[in-house]
Amino acid sequence: MPYVNAYITADDKKNIEGIGKPSMPPRRNSTAGRSRLEDVARHARVSTMTVARVLREPHKVAPDTRERVSAALDATGYTPDLVARALVSKRSGVVGAIVPVLSNSLIADVMQGMSEGLARDQRQLMVGASGFSAANEETLVRSFLSRRVDALYLTGTSHTPATVQLLRAAGIPVVEGGNMTDDPIDMVAGVSNIDAAASVVTYLLKRYGPEIAYAGASPVDNDRVRDRHLGFRRAIRDAGVRLPPECEIQTEMAMASGREVIDKILALPKRPRALFCSSDVIAAGALLECQRRGIDVPGTLAIAGYDDLDFSRELVPALTSVRIPRYEIGMRAAELIHQALSGKRPKRPVQALDFELVIRDSA
């Protein structure tokens, strides 16, 4: 043994510390066949550090050693333990995303984009569903922070004060997605729901006149829907139109709401010429209900939605809507996170993506 260490060796220490202690069981081996760095090291007759280097910075290891270690890695079927790595390196490689529900086409597309964006840098996506509750969101934020996610994605821009405080204190990159705000927690990727909604409504007003109605889901803890409603109102106001409150219908975010919406519209004293819905889901429901009742769209009632879902262009008549770059929002969020974690604070941490008014046959 040519190498002699001047310091006290591990064995010596064991003896010193082991005074009066019962001896350790030699090996626990609870996890079936899962080999550790040390097993590989023993197999290749090197230290654990050398194995770790082969895995993460192979150029720093001599070719023949590297060879031997690689063989040992194969032989033992080693799987690196990213939990341990995360503990010491303070980087988990996991990004959390908190969404209202996963079973929503818009959100699912955003998650798909994010998942792909994160995968490029070997990061994984952990998701939590808050069920449109800001309180649940807060709980999830706590949980994710405990899990030491490297960054967080939040849906929307309105959160409890405690959530905001937690995130500020945590000091990790945070992306709020799907909407715009002047005062982000950290970064934003989304479109202005107010502007987008206003643009449809302005179009409707110009083409069909001031007799217009709104149907939308509940805005509670949902700033996207709230802002679409605000956009509707802004466009109305800007056009100098005054509307009675019954022209603003609150309903469920479901296709089946179409019936209810059309019922209410037919019951209005002044029959609207046009209808703007906070989502294509509701708009499609209304359109199909009109079809069932033989109401001509857009002849009798023009209908426009929001979000340009897959089926919107296929409906007869095809639905007028606003295209939101759903997938891209997720991708941008991943990119912002990547930049932030790479040390470079993104130059433009507020990414306002473009929406597109898609005029089809229904309005």
Added chain:
Amino acid sequence: MPYVNAYITADDKKNIEGIGKPSMPPRRNSTAGRSRLEDVARHARVSTMTVARVLREPHKVAPDTRERVSAALDATGYTPDLVARALVSKRSGVVGAIVPVLSNSLIADVMQGMSEGLARDQRQLMVGASGFSAANEETLVRSFLSRRVDALYLTGTSHTPATVQLLRAAGIPVVEGGNMTDDPIDMVAGVSNIDAAASVVTYLLKRYGPEIAYAGASPVDNDRVRDRHLGFRRAIRDAGVRLPPECEIQTEMAMASGREVIDKILALPKRPRALFCSSDVIAAGALLECQRRGIDVPGTLAIAGYDDLDFSRELVPALTSVRIPRYEIGMRAAELIHQALSGKRPKRPVQALDFELVIRDSA
């Protein structure tokens, strides 16, 4: 100092080991404001163990001490480090789910169910998108195993041999979801796509006769679609019908495929009376294309889909389909995982859920 330890103390050890070593910097403090158990302990003037006890078994701590520790916990804003906990306890509390894509209504619903099911036991869901590639799936399995997930959910029942071997060796609970198989890796929650498809097709044959066609997405690395196709063929065979291969159309899984499908059907020498599609998405596309072309459904062509998506019942005519308990598949998967992780191997690790033939106006 009343307390004297018979063993060599930490300080002594430092001195022994520290011979010739430069002294440590007193504190690193890289992570902003994140307090550790030790910080809380110092604040409350107790040991870390006492703090840990207050967190996990408070009854073992004297009330006044507990009080003091609680105050310290609040004051320091302590967040438990689940990464460290995972390392020592060998339980990460994370379950991985590998899906083809997130932006698919069926899958999104399953994930929603799973997410809710897991949340009940404080577990988190980590998702990965394989993009309908078994090779990517294998990569994701490796990655998730490295992250030490407690259990895994896989979409479908066909995987690479290496994937199966990895999972068997890992010894963690695995749920394959969304389809049925006789030979699961570990557990299954789903419906038999073969039986479900066969049931629709048998119905179509009975009602509309033997002139029938099939339109489906690519079955490559997608056993659900493959099995729906097999179900179609089984029903045909069982009815003693022989069909030319042109009656089986492969297309994209998108509404826009409707045009192509209808084109091909109209070009067939013997015009089919009924069409079965591997998904409501394709069926709806076909139905709407018929509407655009003025083809009567079901008068001229009856159309049935698979999976009973939200919009299917709203279409005019409403789409005949098979209802799959999407949300429940996810929930069941979570339950199976919960049972397996609680020590009790589930009695029925193969959960064959019921499908339901939903007959509406389109067929």
Added chain:
DNA sequence: CCGAATTGTGTTATCGGCACCTTCACAGGA
């Protein structure tokens, strides 16, 4: 041909919790 720089590898101390064990104070029985 010697000291300095470079390269390759080894050693140690954590990372933040928790399991396991020990110590201490004190109460109550012998």
Added chain:
DNA sequence: TCCTGTGAAGGTGCCGATAACACAATTCGG
């Protein structure tokens, strides 16, 4: 008075990996 049991709190080592450093061997400049 001594012993022992019990409840409350503290000490130690380790989970598996890595950063930081330490040292041996080799290369290289002058």
